[in-house]
Amino acid sequence: MIEGPAGGRSAGGCAQASPSRDLVVYKTPYCGCCNGWITHMRRAGFNPIVREVQDLNPIRAQYGVPFTLSSCHTALVGGYVVEGHVPPADVARLLADKPKAIGLTVPGMPIGSPGMETPSEQSENYATLLLLDRTGRTRVFAHHG
Incomplete structure (x- = not known):
């Protein structure tokens, strides 16, 4: 078996990329x-890497999250941004559907x-x-509650 670029393994020399489960989470220390959301993500098999910052606004601006769609933390996984209390199953589906x-x-x-x-x-x-997109256009991905 050969290790692929994202940790995926395959037989016969053809590497299959699997979505990275590394999740960089930007949050304030307060x-x-x-932390509760991070625990949910860890239990779902993600690998949270926490980066505490004093102000999330520059992070959100860098990754295209308008203030009107913001929450209390911003995460990055598999080339996507995940803002707020998004359920782990939704993140897994995002990475699978691409x-x-x-x-x-959320x-x-x-x-x-x-x-x-x-x-x-x-x-x-x-x-x-x-x-x-960066203009704030959205569509419903999943309903909860």
């Missing part, structure tokens, strides 16, 4: 719910989303949005 897009976002901090759970298990309906 946010506890970000749509032409900037990435995914704007705000919806109650019941990964990292935003409550002791009463309260949950609100929310959508994961596929961020299509």
Whole structure:
């Protein structure tokens, strides 16, 4: 077996690239719910690499996330941006489907989303949005709640 460029293995000399599970997470040092989301991602098989910053706005601007679609942390995985409390299954689907897009976002901090759970298990309906371009165009990627 030969190791592929992204860690994928194949027989017979043809490397098959598998999506990287490395997830670079930018967050402020003061946010506890970000740590909850990171735990969800780790349990789902991702490898979070945390980078604490004082201000996420320059990171979001660099990767094309408009303020109106922002949340409390910004992550990068497989060439995509993941903004906010996006469920791990949505990230896995993004990496498998490889749509032409900037990435995914769950704007705000919806109650019941990964990292935003409550002791009463309260949950609100929310959508994961596929961020299509830097103008902020989106379409619904998944419904939750």
